[in-house]
Amino acid sequence: MADSANILVLYYSATGNVAQMAHALADGASGLGAHVRVRRVVEIAPTTAVASNPKWQKFLDTCQDEYVALTDIEWCDGIALGSPTRFGNPASQLRAFLDTTGGLWAQGSLSRLVGTSFTSASTQHGGLESTILSMNNIFYHWGSVIMPLGYVNSFVHKESGNPYGASLYSTSANSATQTHLQAATLQGARLARITRAISSMSEE
Ligand SMILES: Cc1cc2nc3c(=O)[nH]c(=O)nc-3n(C[C@H](O)[C@H](O)[C@H](O)COP(=O)(O)O)c2cc1C
Known part of the structure; x- marks a missing residue:
């Protein structure tokens, strides 16, 4: 088995909730010894739209996470996609970046990945679930192995409650609770563990 996995946590967030989850997921993966990169996609909404929401503008002005590059996708063995729900779907900002992976897809190099959302x-x-399922659709096309959070233990079963993937619901910005973060951390640890096992296998 490979010693450690390279894990990319790739997200879009407008007001900080998904960003908080992304870092908790990253903590879970690095706690298992994985090399982890947390990257966000670029904002493509018009500046007037961003400026109309002070929480959105503030997040964009203060977030320190680096922007993703295709080389981050080439680097990783496992990937976690995070997006706020936008009318039951992932945000177009994340989709816009994912639509630039066609070249890597054509080379077949994305089938090595383990993906989760x-x-x-x-x-x-x-x-929540429709957004996760929609993000996971891309993994079918990449040929990646899809990893749900699953009801892996009684915490997910009885407290966080969503086997599809870590999920936060709140009407506020930056509003992740310990329960939300713990679910994301658990998902990150599971992603690191499963990616390590899968990446040590060679596909004939
Ligand atoms: C255009 C738009 C569409 C949204 N659609 C939904 C939705 O379908 N269901 C829902 O519960 N929340 C919806 N929301 C709320 C966001 O998903 C929610 O505020 C989320 O926590 C924001 O995450 P962020 O802080 O990472 O940007 C929507 C927000 C916007 C701006």
Whole structure:
């Protein structure tokens, strides 16, 4: 088995919720010895739209995470995609970046990846699962191994509650609770463990 995995946590966030989850997921992966990069996608919304929401503008002005490059995708063995729910779907900002991976897909090099997804919404039944399932669709096309969070232990079963992937729901910005963060950390640890096992196998 490979000693450690390279894990990319790739996200879009407008008001900080998904960003908080991204860092908790990264902590879980690095706690298992993985090399981890946390990267965000570039903002493509018009500046007037961003400026109309002070929380959005503040996040964009203060977030320190580096922007993703295709070389980050080439580097990783496992990837976690995070996006807020936008009408039950992932944000177009994340989609815009993922649509630039066609060249890597054509080379077949994305089939080595293990992929998992996490999200945030303002309501519990406002599209958390549909957003995760939509992000996971890309992994089918890449040929990647899809990793759910799963009901891996009683914490997910009885407290965080979503086997599809770590999910936050709140009407506020930067509002992750310990429960949300713990679910994301668990998902990151699971991603590191499974990626390490999968990346030690060679596909004939
Ligand atoms: C255009 C738009 C669409 C949204 N659609 C949904 C939705 O379908 N369901 C929901 O519960 N929340 C929805 N939300 C709320 C966000 O998903 C929620 O505020 C999320 O926690 C923001 O994450 P962030 O802080 O990482 O940007 C929407 C927000 C915006 C701006």
